[in-house]
Amino acid sequence: MRLLVDTLAYALGRPGLTRVWSALLPALAMRTDVDLVLLDRGGCPDVAGARRIAFPSYHLGNTAEDSRFIDAAARMVGAEAFVSTWHSSPLTIPSVALVADMIPEREQFDVSLRIWKEKETALSFASAYLCLSETARADLTRVYPSIDASRIASCAPPLDLGVFRPRGDAEIAAFRASHGVPERYLVLRGGNEARAADNGAAMLVGALKRLKGEAVHVLCVGRPSWFAFYLSARLPSHVTLQCLDIGGEELARAYSGALGLIYPSPTEAMELTAIEAMACGCPVIAAQVAPSGFDTEDPVLAFADGDHAALLSALVPLDDADGRRQLVANGQRKAAAMGGGDLAGTLHGLLEQVVADSRSERMQMFFRRWSELRTLQADVDIGL
Numbered sequence: 001m002r003l004l005v006d007t008l009a010y011a012l013g014r015p016g017l018t019r020v021w022s023a024l025l026p027a028l029a030m031r032t033d034v035d036l037v038l039l040d041r042g043g044c045p046d047v048a049g050a051r052r053i054a055f056p057s058y059h060l061g062n063t064a065e066d067s068r069f070i071d072a073a074a075r076m077v078g079a080e081a082f083v084s085t086w087h088s089s090p091l092t093i094p095s096v097a098l099v100a101d102m103i104p105e106r107e108q109f110d111v112s113l114r115i116w117k118e119k120e121t122a123l124s125f126a127s128a129y130l131c132l133s134e135t136a137r138a139d140l141t142r143v144y145p146s147i148d149a150s151r152i153a154s155c156a157p158p159l160d161l162g163v164f165r166p167r168g169d170a171e172i173a174a175f176r177a178s179h180g181v182p183e184r185y186l187v188l189r190g191g192n193e194a195r196a197a198d199n200g201a202a203m204l205v206g207a208l209k210r211l212k213g214e215a216v217h218v219l220c221v222g223r224p225s226w227f228a229f230y231l232s233a234r235l236p237s238h239v240t241l242q243c244l245d246i247g248g249e250e251l252a253r254a255y256s257g258a259l260g261l262i263y264p265s266p267t268e269a270m271e272l273t274a275i276e277a278m279a280c281g282c283p284v285i286a287a288q289v290a291p292s293g294f295d296t297e298d299p300v301l302a303f304a305d306g307d308h309a310a311l312l313s314a315l316v317p318l319d320d321a322d323g324r325r326q327l328v329a330n331g332q333r334k335a336a337a338m339g340g341g342d343l344a345g346t347l348h349g350l351l352e353q354v355v356a357d358s359r360s361e362r363m364q365m366f367f368r369r370w371s372e373l374r375t376l377q378a379d380v381d382i383g384l
Contacts, residue, residue, distance in 0.1 A: 001355060002035040002079050003028065004093065006070060008058055009085035010043035015222065015247055016273070017100060018045075020132070020157045020343075021085050025050065027344035034348065037077050039070070053077070058088070060114045063121075064378035067091055071371075080358075081351045087119040089126075091371040094358040096350045097126035102139035125370060127354035127363070130347050132157055132272075153350055155341040157272055159279060164252050164335075166281040172257035179244055185217040186315075187258040187282070189273050207311040208239050215239075218262075221246055221254055255280035259318045262311075278331030283318060285311070 005025065009017040022045055029036045029049040036050040041057055056069060071091040074082060082095040089095060103109075104116050111120070123129070123144065131137040131154040141147060167175075176183065208216055218235075220243045235241055246254060255261065261277040263286035274284045318324055357363055 001033055001081060001351060002037065002077065003351065004037050004039065004070075004074050004077060004079035004082045004090075006039045006041075006055075006082070006084040006086070006088045007044040008039075008041055008088050010045065011041040011058060012086060013043075014086065017085055019247065020100075020272070021045075023158050023160065024343055024347070028347070031344070031348060037079060039073060051077075058086075060118070062378070062381050063088075063114070063118050064374050064381050067374050068378055080355050083347070083351075084122060087115075087122040089118075089122040091374055092367040094127045094354040094363070095122075095125060096128045096130055096347060096354060097123050098347070099123075099129055099131045099136050099140055101133075101136050102143055105143045106139050127151065127357060128350040129153070130155065130343075130350055151353075153346050155343050155346040157343055158341075159272070159275055159335065161279060161335075163248055164255070164276040164279040166332075167253050167256035171253055175250065175253035176257060179242075181219060181242065181254075181257075182217045185219045185242075185258055187254055187261045187277070188218055188220045189222050189261065189263070209236050217242065219244065219254060219258070221251060251276070252280050255282040258282050260285050260315070275335050279335035281328045281332060283324065283327040283331060285315065285318075 005028075007021070009021060025036070025038070025045065025047045028034050029047050036047065038044055038047065038050050038052045039055040040052045041055050044052055046052075053073060055073065056066075058066060067089055068091065070082070070088060071093060073079075074090055074093045079093055082090050082093045083098065084095070085098070104111055104119070109116060111117070123140075128151045129140060129147065131140060131152065133156065134154055137152055137154040140152065141149070175181070208218075216239045218239060218241050220241060222245070244250075244254070255277045258277075260283040261274070263274060263284055274286065277284055318327075358367075
């Protein structure tokens, strides 16, 4: 099977998704029955055994034309199936949509915006769906009840225990010295979408303002530009903020030395963030409505969403040696038990299914009609 993958998430700088795909792409390339071809829009990773094709950058003002380009590339390489790392789609090649979350739909974002209309388009075109959590699966079926349940699979992304593991004192000290991080700090992850993460930031600001005069250092990791602006304009004087755009080994070191990871918004994306922190021995403080179905009862210090006092109370056990040891041990057991499933194998099974189905007259008629409609859209699109 020749599989075409649009590596758009790398060009757009979506670190949560690219971490998943950076593990998934090599696993797909290693399968003897998969010929992997990657559309490189910038930032495309080197994957052994995969071909890369230079491809135009992505613009929201001409997404329908982008679909025509994708379809032309698919025909050029003889692709039998398509998967996007973001929300792009072809015209006549069967696709599987990878669904990380349904946050915009669940949290009532303005889904009339073009970015979310393209997500709707990609989901509408797809012949099967791979959800990264049971919560994403439940949300998908709620938003799109007409999707046949047999077309939806769920599988947690794999956890890289070679990277996300507890680090020694010397390694943590070197990390802190390199980045100027004080000994006592909390980690806050930037979210994927501004509204979801702003909700979490507002929650944290409200809680920290109640710490009367006690010095607090917050290390914001992820894509911090807009996140830092929101926080810095609102934090009280006794709270210092530092932003680091780090991942992989450096992120593991940050988790290992932190008092805890604060997960203040119930709308932030995948549970993988919390699991990675736990694997590093970092306690997690999370809103009661857990990220993507994450069970907050055992290893997580939970608080009611919107309750600033409860969030402050959840921070107290982090300074208790015995309580902290128990939290770390529970979290590491949880991480070991949730190492992720065979994401590549699950995706491969769905791809085989959609390729077989694409040969039917019903699907051929669908592709022809879809191509006509998307072509009409391309003819009237106005660049933004």
